Amino acid sequence: MRTLLVTGPGGSGRTTLAAATALEASLAGTRTLVLSADRGDSLGAALGVVTGDKPLAVSEFLTAWRPDASLGFRDDLLRFQEKATGALDLLGASRLEGEEMTPLPGAEELNLLRALRDAALSERFELVVVDLPAIPQALSLLALPEELRRYIRRLLPAERQAARALRPVLGRLAGVPMPAEWLYEAAGKWAGELAAVEAVLADPGTAVRIVAEPGPTGADAVRDARLGFALRRLPVEALVANRVLPDETGWLAAPVAQQRKVLDEWNADPVPHLGRDPRGLDDLHDLAVPPVTLPAHPVEWPVTEQDGVFVWTLPLPGAVRGELDLIRKGDELVVTVGQFRRIVPLPSALRRCTVEGASLRDGELRTRFVPDPQLWPKDR
Numbered sequence: 001m002r003t004l005l006v007t008g009p010g011g012s013g014r015t016t017l018a019a020a021t022a023l024e025a026s027l028a029g030t031r032t033l034v035l036s037a038d039r040g041d042s043l044g045a046a047l048g049v050v051t052g053d054k055p056l057a058v059s060e061f062l063t064a065w066r067p068d069a070s071l072g073f074r075d076d077l078l079r080f081q082e083k084a085t086g087a088l089d090l091l092g093a094s095r096l097e098g099e100e101m102t103p104l105p106g107a108e109e110l111n112l113l114r115a116l117r118d119a120a121l122s123e124r125f126e127l128v129v130v131d132l133p134a135i136p137q138a139l140s141l142l143a144l145p146e147e148l149r150r151y152i153r154r155l156l157p158a159e160r161q162a163a164r165a166l167r168p169v170l171g172r173l174a175g176v177p178m179p180a181e182w183l184y185e186a187a188g189k190w191a192g193e194l195a196a197v198e199a200v201l202a203d204p205g206t207a208v209r210i211v212a213e214p215g216p217t218g219a220d221a222v223r224d225a226r227l228g229f230a231l232r233r234l235p236v237e238a239l240v241a242n243r244v245l246p247d248e249t250g251w252l253a254a255p256v257a258q259q260r261k262v263l264d265e266w267n268a269d270p271v272p273h274l275g276r277d278p279r280g281l282d283d284l285h286d287l288a289v290p291p292v293t294l295p296a297h298p299v300e301w302p303v304t305e306q307d308g309v310f311v312w313t314l315p316l317p318g319a320v321r322g323e324l325d326l327i328r329k330g331d332e333l334v335v336t337v338g339q340f341r342r343i344v345p346l347p348s349a350l351r352r353c354t355v356e357g358a359s360l361r362d363g364e365l366r367t368r369f370v371p372d373p374q375l376w377p378k379d380r
């Protein structure tokens with residue numbers, strides 16, 4: 001299965017172009033699913049149908065799905081409440097009824113990841129087009145599976161035999177039941193679900209399509225997006241310049257000139273402004289969006305060696321030296337660049353090395369490592 005993640009600045013028309021991209025793929029005979037987490041049915045408005053919690057067949061090869069976050073949230077919370085009955089009763093907590101539960105902020109996006117995982121496991125579709133939130137929220141969402149798995153490993157480690165033996169004693173001292181086996185089982189289930197989402201995101205057939213209007217604001221957003229996705233090792237399949245105006249010598253000459261200036265800087269696929277909001281399959285087809293080209297060129301993080309020094313290269317297009325920070329923590333490297341931050345595990349060979357220095361040149365972060373004599377094999 002191939003996965004295309006569509007995002008862009010707010011108001012750039014990313015939902016419409018996600019729908020148009022999915023439509024064009026389906027017209028080529030590709031079994032395509034388009035997913036959206038939008039609480040309002042902007043996806044359905046673009047397609048000219050009503051989408052909802054059940055996948056809807058829009059045409060022979062096109063299915064649209066807008067999962068209902070409230071259903072999954074309610075079911076998960078009710079199961080947790082049932083499992084934690086003893087502790088909740090001792091704490092005097094009131095029970096929640098299913099009817100009074102409403103999804104928390106961000107539940108729609110989390111449900112979108114779950115739907116993406118389900119689509120991958122179903123093997124029904126050859127292509128899944130995901131209508132992501134705006135760029136900052138999309139990057140946070142795509143980072144979530146990795147970060148949550150890391151938290152689970154730290155808070156509920158697999159090596160729990162000693163804790164299991166001490167649980168009754170600690171429970172008597174605390175006056176409330178300690179986490180029972182179901183908590184570890186739940187953590188294992190969550191970790192498995194998150195790993196499945198991570199596998200989809202890390203698959204060579206997954207890439208990002210950025211949608212933006214050519215202009216100063218769009219240029220800034222695209223620059224940030226390229227940097228953020230590079231840090232997450234997600235390749236950008238295409239940059240689509242939306243709502244491109246035709247050549248004009250009248251009152252539109254100034255905005256047209258502004259668009260042309262940005263388009264000259266971008267290597268983008270232009271999509272014309274129709275003069276109206278696209279509605280329905282005919283309008284989406286008139287947009288003539290570029291075809292999906294997957295797999296995209298992967299984002300490589302190579303390790304090279306020269307004269308006993310290892311160099312780990314991370315492409316970070318648009319990174320600024322003054323906004324870059326590196327911290328080595330055990331077998332991990334904390335990389336902060338501008339508004340983005342990621343904790344990345346070191347390749348196995350570098351875990352036995354110490355950091356000698358780093359440099360940022362031509363959009364690439366090069367971190368130098370030298371073998372630690374106390375950890376490196378003596379005969380090397």
